[in-house]
Amino acid sequence: MSDSIRLSRRRFLQVLAGGAGVLLVGIRTASATDAPLPAAMLGDTFYDLGAYVRIDSDGNVLIGARDPDTGTGVATSLPRIIADELDADWKSVSVVPLGLGVTDNNGQPRWTYGRQVGGTGGSIPAAWNDLRSVGALARWLLLQAAARRFGVAADRLRCDSGTVIAPDGRRLSYGSLAGDASKIALPNNPPAPKTPDRYQLIGSPAGDVDAREIVTGQTQYAIDHYYGDALVAVLVHCPWPDGTLASFDFADAKAVKGVVDVISLKPEPGQPLGSTVIAPAVAVLAEDTWSALQGRQKLKLEWKPGASGSENSAVLEQQADALLAGKTAPTSRVRDDGDVDAAGKKAARRLQASYYQPWLAHATAEPMNCMVRLEKDHASVVVPTQAPQKAWAVVQRLTGLGPDQIEVSVPRVGGGYGRRLDHDYVAEAVMLAKVVNKPVRLLWMREQDLEHDYYRSGSVHQLSMTMDRKRQLIGWDQRMASASALVHRGVPDNRLWTSELQADQLPAALVPNYRSDWYALNSAIPRGPMRGMPHLSNAFAVESFIDEIAHSMKEDPLDTHMRLLGTPRQLSLSAGGVLDTARLINVLKLVTDRIGWKNWLHSVNGLGIACWHVEGAYVAHAIEVAMQGEKLVIERAVCAVDVGRVINPTGLEGQVAGATLDALSIALNLAITFKDGQIQQHNLKDYPLASMAQLPDAVEVIVVPHDDLPPIGASFLAMPTAAPALANAVFRATAVRVRRLPLMKELLRLL
Amino acid sequence: MAPVQAQAVPVTSDSSIVAEKVRDGIDLEINGEHYRHTGDPQMPLLWYLRDILRLTGTKYAGGHDSTGADLVLIDGNAVSAITQPMAKLADKSVTTVEGLAANDGGLHPVQQAFIDEDAIGCGYCTPGWLIASVDLLKRKPHPTDDDIDQLPNLCRCGCQTRVRRAIKRVAAGKVSQL
Numbered sequence: 001m002s003d004s005i006r007l008s009r010r011r012f013l014q015v016l017a018g019g020a021g022v023l024l025v026g027i028r029t030a031s032a033t034d035a036p037l038p039a040a041m042l043g044d045t046f047y048d049l050g051a052y053v054r055i056d057s058d059g060n061v062l063i064g065a066r067d068p069d070t071g072t073g074v075a076t077s078l079p080r081i082i083a084d085e086l087d088a089d090w091k092s093v094s095v096v097p098l099g100l101g102v103t104d105n106n107g108q109p110r111w112t113y114g115r116q117v118g119g120t121g122g123s124i125p126a127a128w129n130d131l132r133s134v135g136a137l138a139r140w141l142l143l144q145a146a147a148r149r150f151g152v153a154a155d156r157l158r159c160d161s162g163t164v165i166a167p168d169g170r171r172l173s174y175g176s177l178a179g180d181a182s183k184i185a186l187p188n189n190p191p192a193p194k195t196p197d198r199y200q201l202i203g204s205p206a207g208d209v210d211a212r213e214i215v216t217g218q219t220q221y222a223i224d225h226y227y228g229d230a231l232v233a234v235l236v237h238c239p240w241p242d243g244t245l246a247s248f249d250f251a252d253a254k255a256v257k258g259v260v261d262v263i264s265l266k267p268e269p270g271q272p273l274g275s276t277v278i279a280p281a282v283a284v285l286a287e288d289t290w291s292a293l294q295g296r297q298k299l300k301l302e303w304k305p306g307a308s309g310s311e312n313s314a315v316l317e318q319q320a321d322a323l324l325a326g327k328t329a330p331t332s333r334v335r336d337d338g339d340v341d342a343a344g345k346k347a348a349r350r351l352q353a354s355y356y357q358p359w360l361a362h363a364t365a366e367p368m369n370c371m372v373r374l375e376k377d378h379a380s381v382v383v384p385t386q387a388p389q390k391a392w393a394v395v396q397r398l399t400g401l402g403p404d405q406i407e408v409s410v411p412r413v414g415g416g417y418g419r420r421l422d423h424d425y426v427a428e429a430v431m432l433a434k435v436v437n438k439p440v441r442l443l444w445m446r447e448q449d450l451e452h453d454y455y456r457s458g459s460v461h462q463l464s465m466t467m468d469r470k471r472q473l474i475g476w477d478q479r480m481a482s483a484s485a486l487v488h489r490g491v492p493d494n495r496l497w498t499s500e501l502q503a504d505q506l507p508a509a510l511v512p513n514y515r516s517d518w519y520a521l522n523s524a525i526p527r528g529p530m531r532g533m534p535h536l537s538n539a540f541a542v543e544s545f546i547d548e549i550a551h552s553m554k555e556d557p558l559d560t561h562m563r564l565l566g567t568p569r570q571l572s573l574s575a576g577g578v579l580d581t582a583r584l585i586n587v588l589k590l591v592t593d594r595i596g597w598k599n600w601l602h603s604v605n606g607l608g609i610a611c612w613h614v615e616g617a618y619v620a621h622a623i624e625v626a627m628q629g630e631k632l633v634i635e636r637a638v639c640a641v642d643v644g645r646v647i648n649p650t651g652l653e654g655q656v657a658g659a660t661l662d663a664l665s666i667a668l669n670l671a672i673t674f675k676d677g678q679i680q681q682h683n684l685k686d687y688p689l690a691s692m693a694q695l696p697d698a699v700e701v702i703v704v705p706h707d708d709l710p711p712i713g714a715s716f717l718a719m720p721t722a723a724p725a726l727a728n729a730v731f732r733a734t735a736v737r738v739r740r741l742p743l744m745k746e747l748l749r750l751l
Numbered sequence: 752m753a754p755v756q757a758q759a760v761p762v763t764s765d766s767s768i769v770a771e772k773v774r775d776g777i778d779l780e781i782n783g784e785h786y787r788h789t790g791d792p793q794m795p796l797l798w799y800l801r802d803i804l805r806l807t808g809t810k811y812a813g814g815h816d817s818t819g820a821d822l823v824l825i826d827g828n829a830v831s832a833i834t835q836p837m838a839k840l841a842d843k844s845v846t847t848v849e850g851l852a853a854n855d856g857g858l859h860p861v862q863q864a865f866i867d868e869d870a871i872g873c874g875y876c877t878p879g880w881l882i883a884s885v886d887l888l889k890r891k892p893h894p895t896d897d898d899i900d901q902l903p904n905l906c907r908c909g910c911q912t913r914v915r916r917a918i919k920r921v922a923a924g925k926v927s928q929l
């Protein structure tokens with residue numbers, strides 16, 4: 001009898017030995033015969049759960065959520081995909097975060113659960129591809145077990161809410177079948193998933209599985225974990241990532257009651273950004289946080305700047321302007337359709353504008369932290385991460401332990417936004433634990449979070465268009481300058497542009513002569529992935545510019561958009577996939593209908609729109625604003641999304657509303673600046689996330705039903721269009737065109 | 752398992768064993784229980800809650816009350832726990848997010864309303880929003896949008912519109928019954 005079913009070349013569905021009366025089904029990543037899941041992962045406790053589905057004899061269903069939940073709702077949506085295929089009763093389902101699944105494959109890691117990444121929009125599509133089969137197999141086995149008990153063929157039975165029902169009405173609960181089901185030989189091929197007409201949970205609304213624990217304060221984030229003997233570590237970082245510690249006196253700090261040690265740290269030369277310490281640092285380790293913080297205050301440190309000590313964000317912007325104004329060849333020519341220069345000669349109309357966007361920080365709610373316990377042959381790490389496999393790699397490199405000697409636990413994460421794809425804080429905690437020979441709980445203060453980040457680079461976009469006599473866009477010339485987020489991350493120079501813009505972004509493929517050039521800015525200020533990149537900055541520039549084109553022709557911007565998008569059709573994209581202009585037109589129409597766009601010119605308030613496409617998903621915003629003196633009031637925000645099939649409408653609405661508010665907050669208020677290489681923003685008064693009063697009272701979310709298409713992740717989909725729709729609305733209300741973010745500062749300057 | 756047997760405690764008349772004197776400290780009530788803090792009087796309430804009592808529902812998110820994630824009720828009013836040294840808290844009554852629900856586990860209406868509206872992003876700042884909402888609804892049982900606008904909390908996940916709905920749901924008495 002076969003104990004596994006091949007899903008793909010390296011992935012297998014398997015029934016696991018889970019104890020008497022228990023059915024345990026999982027996915028194994030391995031070659032066909034070697035290395036089954038280790039026994040520890042098959043245990044009967046929550047902590048040792050290694051598979052995806054566990055049904056015990058009481059009918060309790062435990063489903064594992066493999067991807068970190070940073071607030072994206074995957075701890076709810078992923079298990080619901082499995083539970084629906086299983087026909088489980090959602091009320092009897094408990095969800096556990098799986099932590100990192102890793103086994104030893106001749107010294108190399110083998111990832112038990114395959115991909116484990118949160119907050120990048122990829123969780124749902126990946127789950128759709130493989131997790132359904134886990135639920136379907138468990139259900140198939142339960143049906144076979146029931147068929148034997150009933151003496152009725154399995155295909156005459158049906159499942160409903162944790163029960164198998166025979167044609168004559170006899171019922172058997174999953175709990176009573178679990179033990180038998182675990183002994184049934186597997187089919188040769190994975191049982192087919194359900195047909196969509198039979199979905200019960202997929203597409204129906206569900207609140208967050210952790211909601212009750214969260215509102216009662218019981219949910220433990222990584223920052224809330226303790227070991228009795230762990231030391232609390234707080235740090236002071238060098239203001240310059242490439243600086244050095246010139247002189248120091250630790251004596252007063254060490255004299256503080258409760259302080260155990262003071263240790264200095266340095267980035268390891270040659271390690272890529274995000275895998276080692278972010279800047280030289282001095283750590284105070286103490287018995288509790290308050291003692292550590294008092295010791296930190298008593299540190300006497302003098303830092304010496306490195307080359308970055310001469311950097312200023314304002315100067316960098318001037319360099320960008322100079323690059324874009326000159327005749328210098330671009331660092332990368334990202335796309336070149338037709339002949340933009342030739343089209344320019346035939347133009348009846350032309351327009352050019354430049355857009356300026358600031359550096360940004362992540363400002364996660366839960367600051368960077370990590371708890372580490374090192375033993376001779378084992379390391380335990382509790383860490384808020386979006387990418388546990390990358391956290392594992394940092395621990396492995398610094399400890400030299402074997403793949404399965406490293407345990408990475410990932411409790412619910414207090415916001416990621418891309419910051420936790422990097423693991424400098426894991427490196428810090430491990431380095432400190434090695435020195436003090438005790439477990440360490442590392443905690444960053446808010447100031448460190450803002451002053452020592454892998455920022456999003458500021459950018460300048462220079463856009464030019466040409467139009468023929470029939471008002472058709474015939475030429476589009478986009479030039480962008482920014483400091484790539486991929487520098488010092490092992491990416492070849494000719495791919496550095498990929499973090500900054502996309503070759504397929506609007507209006508690529510819609511304009512016959514289209515050119516997109518990227519100019520690299522050099523900066524030693526660290527940069528890294530950030531939620532919404534690269535769409536956020538590009539959508540603001542492009543969709544503001546389209547609005548400016550409309551205004552220059554005294555035209556309704558909706559008409560301008562419609563002429564640009566043209567007849568509904570599918571256009572092939574250079575990176576694969578298609579741009580379905582019908583779906584883009586549809587979301588645009590939905591938001592304009594909802595907000596009452598017909599009145600756009602006659603309303604006292606200002607109305608603005610924008611649309612965008614991201615990885616096969618489509619989004620549009622319509623925003624209405626009013627000026628009350630110098631106060632900008634966002635009266636309405638409407639957002640329509642088309643993400644294919646929807647797994648959890650409640651979760652999707654939350655993501656879309658949340659991303660809209662986040663993007664508005666960024667656009668209104670936020671900028672990181674640096675002078676002499678030092679970040680000028682130290683706390684949330686300097687980096688003021690929008691208050692409730694600044695934000696709209698509601699976000700009206702419209703979801704396009706598209707059950708014929710596979711689901712697409714939506715964690716940042718609603719970000720790119722919020723800022724341009726806002727700026728376009730502000731233009732209608734004030735006649736002031738804001739081409740520089742953050743918007744409030746620029747608006748008040750121009751008014 | 753072997754039955755537990757009572758161990759006889761040796762009683763001597765020898766007075767070499769002296770009971771430790773009751774230590775001086777700061778007496779206060781937290782979630783209905785009495786506590787005495789005998790450590791540094793300057794320790795902020797936040798670290799007392801988190802490090803000493805391991806009541807970790809109240810979160811650190813910055814100094815000086817920056818996100819509202821560290822809000823607690825002190826004698827019924829929402830206050831940032833990191834700004835309150837223990838020295839100021841003698842004889843005060845503190846309620847943290849862990850103390851909002853009834854002793855039998857029944858949720859506070861504001862907690863239930865947050866579940867009803869799914870007013871949760873990553874959830875890290877949620878305890879602070881709950882405390883601020885309880886405080887607001889106590890002062891203004893039927894708050895206007897302008898009243899709700901005054902909440903001091905910040906959230907990058909964008910839960911604000913759902914929090915607003917949750918507060919209005921409580922005010923309208925439309926919280927679902929368990």
